[in-house]
Amino acid sequence: MLLKEVCDLVGGSVVCGQERLNDNVECAFASDLMSDVLTLKKDHFLLITGLANTQSVRTAEMSDAPYILLCRGKQVSSEMMELACENNILIITSSLSLYKCSGLLYNAGLNPVY
Amino acid sequence: MQFEYKVEGGDFTMAGVASSQVKKTLKQLGVDSSVIKRVVVALYEAEVNIVAHAYRGVIYVDIEGDGIKLKLVDEGPGIPDVPLAMTKGFSTASPSVREMGFGAGMGLPNISENADFFSIETQVGQGTTLQIEINFT
Numbered sequence: 001m002l003l004k005e006v007c008d009l010v011g012g013s014v015v016c017g018q019e020r021l022n023d024n025v026e027c028a029f030a031s032d033l034m035s036d037v038l039t040l041k042k043d044h045f046l047l048i049t050g051l052a053n054t055q056s057v058r059t060a061e062m063s064d065a066p067y068i069l070l071c072r073g074k075q076v077s078s079e080m081m082e083l084a085c086e087n088n089i090l091i092i093t094s095s096l097s098l099y100k101c102s103g104l105l106y107n108a109g110l111n112p113v114y
Numbered sequence: 115m116q117f118e119y120k121v122e123g124g125d126f127t128m129a130g131v132a133s134s135q136v137k138k139t140l141k142q143l144g145v146d147s148s149v150i151k152r153v154v155v156a157l158y159e160a161e162v163n164i165v166a167h168a169y170r171g172v173i174y175v176d177i178e179g180d181g182i183k184l185k186l187v188d189e190g191p192g193i194p195d196v197p198l199a200m201t202k203g204f205s206t207a208s209p210s211v212r213e214m215g216f217g218a219g220m221g222l223p224n225i226s227e228n229a230d231f232f233s234i235e236t237q238v239g240q241g242t243t244l245q246i247e248i249n250f251t
Contacts, residue, residue, distance in 0.1 A: 038224055051214075058130035
């Protein structure tokens, strides 16, 4: 699924990394617990989270997950944006809940990591 | 190739800076991406542990031709029961650490899982030293 399709499905806004909207992503993982994200062996996935701080961006960086979907209308701080830009990470924000974002994307064919 | 990074306890804004630098260096050296991920996940977990639990610490990085050796030395409360700390799900993290998305008792087991060699030396009231080694091939 293209990232621009992900963005459309969740009524999202792109905060940074717009140039990655034509990238293709095959799977996603939803969690507010970064410890769980760090246990994944998979890379190149979409991280769906409601955790809005620099550690969610750091976790994406360390996990080789170049796309973040930030749910529940959380705001992206300037520190998060700076870190994401520096690491070429796309951040999409959505006012929808994590459950609804996940459901919409799953229903549209985006696979789970497991 | 050797590097040294200072880490301050409680400063979550800087947590991950050392891991990020090491990742960039390994990429420049052309190390396999799956190996880089194991290194940086283990290092990041350990770096976050210093920020979350210790007063301060130093990360020593030694990159050789066939692998990387990481030594993380912290001044902190130490670990009273290492086998218990290695149990998945056990954590003494504060609510503020949990708010950052950590403190689920996954860190040390995850470091161990990613490392080819992993050791913990600790003294209660003094601090903890982790040694992590990962081979490139």
